[in-house]
Amino acid sequence: MPDINTPISPAISEVPDVNELVLKQINSQIANQLNTGVLVVDADFNIVIWNRFLQVHTDKIPGNIIGQSIFCAFPELPQRWLSRKLSSVLQLNTPSFCSWQQRHHLFELPHTRPITTDSEFMAQNCTFLPIETDDNSKYICILIEDVTDACHYQMQLQKTLAEIAQISRIDGLTQIYNRRHWQDSLEQEYAKARRHDKKLSLIMLDLDHFKLLNDNYGHQGGDMVLIEVSALISALLRVEDTFGRYGGEEFAIILPETDSAGAIELAQRICRIIAITPFTYNDQVINVTVSLGVAQLSSREANYEELITQTDSALYQAKSQGRNQVCNATELL
Numbered sequence: 001m002p003d004i005n006t007p008i009s010p011a012i013s014e015v016p017d018v019n020e021l022v023l024k025q026i027n028s029q030i031a032n033q034l035n036t037g038v039l040v041v042d043a044d045f046n047i048v049i050w051n052r053f054l055q056v057h058t059d060k061i062p063g064n065i066i067g068q069s070i071f072c073a074f075p076e077l078p079q080r081w082l083s084r085k086l087s088s089v090l091q092l093n094t095p096s097f098c099s100w101q102q103r104h105h106l107f108e109l110p111h112t113r114p115i116t117t118d119s120e121f122m123a124q125n126c127t128f129l130p131i132e133t134d135d136n137s138k139y140i141c142i143l144i145e146d147v148t149d150a151c152h153y154q155m156q157l158q159k160t161l162a163e164i165a166q167i168s169r170i171d172g173l174t175q176i177y178n179r180r181h182w183q184d185s186l187e188q189e190y191a192k193a194r195r196h197d198k199k200l201s202l203i204m205l206d207l208d209h210f211k212l213l214n215d216n217y218g219h220q221g222g223d224m225v226l227i228e229v230s231a232l233i234s235a236l237l238r239v240e241d242t243f244g245r246y247g248g249e250e251f252a253i254i255l256p257e258t259d260s261a262g263a264i265e266l267a268q269r270i271c272r273i274i275a276i277t278p279f280t281y282n283d284q285v286i287n288v289t290v291s292l293g294v295a296q297l298s299s300r301e302a303n304y305e306e307l308i309t310q311t312d313s314a315l316y317q318a319k320s321q322g323r324n325q326v327c328n329a330t331e332l333l
């Protein structure tokens with residue numbers, strides 16, 4: 001592959017039988033049949049050539065364009081940025097490139113696609129080529145490539161990947177975070193709390209006698225309770241808190257910059273509100289209670305898993321002490 005900067009030998013003009021006029025016609029026909037915009041400006045940025053592709057994609061009258069400043073003919077162009085770009089191509093005598101990812105488009109050309117895209121204009125890759133003629137006159141050729149389809153499909157792909165990433169973090173039933181994402185978040189919060197010497201607390205909670213609830217109201221009744229309990233708890237949390245479904249009827253909350261007193265207060269509020277909230281399923285009122293364990297990060301835990309173990313032990317204690325209550329891990333020491 002020849003280097004882009006290697007001078008091109010004037011192969012056509014070397015053929016002695018081909019006169020200048022014929023060459024001009026060949027060049028002009030090639031330019032006009034290209035499915036790419038070709039615009040040539042002189043060193044003062046006045047337009048000297050534009051091809052059919054551009055004529056077709058704009059509503060400008062050809063006769064009015066030639067000789068005009070590129071910035072008058074296309075007022076939408078970013079003048080400061082493009083002037084600098086063109087000047088550097090002239091001065092350095094090297095090509096330059098601007099992809100649609102850098103700037104979606106330079107020229108406001110409608111894209112004429114039946115597909116719905118984010119922009120009404122054609123996405124463009126623009127290449128700026130320095131040209132020097134035998135009389136040392138300098139020009140710049142701007143090639144405008146229509147990349148609307150590539151741009152559209154890449155944006156769609158990015159959107160889909162973001163949706164998949166979001167779905168992979170969410171529990172399908174309750175629409176709160178799933179265990180994997182919750183645990184990843186805890187790992188990060190643990191590292192932050194250790195590095196910046198900040199407080200960090202956890203609450204783990206489990207619905208009481210949930211097996212009985214399933215037996216009495218059916219699995220769908222149980223599912224409804226899980227959904228409503230999740231929504232109720234979500235409404236009691238701060239945006240910085242991370243609430244996830246840890247297992248079947250077990251939930252967990254990460255409370256950054258919160259000590260055990262704050263975590264216990266929140267846990268008691270959750271316990272109280274769930275106990276007094278009547279849930280209804282198929283016209284039947286279902287009363288639910290939860291048991292909660294609380295632990296604050298201390299110097300004892302060597303990793304985040306140990307903080308989970310502490311909190312889970314406190315939850316187990318709350319269960320064994322009679323359920324519908326909060327137990328603090330420090331009480332177990």
Ligand SMILES: Nc1nc2c(ncn2[C@@H]2O[C@H](COP(=O)(O)OP(=O)(O)OP(=O)(O)O)[C@@H](O)[C@H]2O)c(=O)[nH]1
Nearest residue numbers: 206207208209210211212214219220222223248249
């Ligand atoms: N409806 C429903 N039930 C579930 C789901 N996941 C787990 N369960 C049920 O939750 C019940 C949990 O039962 P256990 O672990 O014995 O606990 P429990 O009956 O709540 O008793 P304690 O925790 O000791 O108060 C089991 O019957 C599971 O089948 C779910 O997604 N939907």
